[in-house]
Amino acid sequence: GAGVSQSPSNKVTEKGKDVELRCDPISGHTALYWYRQRLGQGLEFLIYFQGNSAPDKSGLPSDRFSAERTGESVSTLTIQRTQQEDSAVYLCASSLVLAANYEQYFGPGTRLTVT
């Protein structure tokens, strides 16, 4: 079946512009996660959704970052007034439920470059 998809696969934007990154989770997966991976580094957790709700937004790097999820399906990560330090691969994952015994399925990521 279809896996997690993300769009666009690559995004180049000028400093100060806003960007929207999209994630389509596996159908029926109630939990959705966003991570950021800077070049040569590990994954940095950003936010998770249980259904359409994000109970904890403390992982978002600044108030320029926001995320939403609708219909317990697609999620959008928005970065306002992008800065060069926002350049990274943004990864989305989903799992059937938010529980310890359920693996996360990752998408291929969106590579964001801020010039």
Added chain:
Amino acid sequence: DAKTTQPPSMDCAEGRAANLPCNHSTISGNEYVYWYRQIHSQGPQYIIHGLKNNETNEMASLIITEDRKSSTLILPHATLRDTAVYYCITGENTDKLIFGTGTRLQVFP
């Protein structure tokens, strides 16, 4: 910060077993040990997880010490396609898994 410690890199000959260690000395009783891997330019891929008992699936085996302060991921017959960064993660739930920098495994012919 990651709650696990892994060697930054390891080499393994093709066909041999790859044994990847992980220290998680501060693990709590309810925390699982998860292993994921990331092949170059792809999203991470789940491998295996466990709580107390050793686990085995079609990809790997997970050996957890009795005190649960460390574990070893075993790839029984490494292939070139197993070259990747391997992440060892602990957590009670999947809501805030913290991926460290992992171990870069290089399988050579």
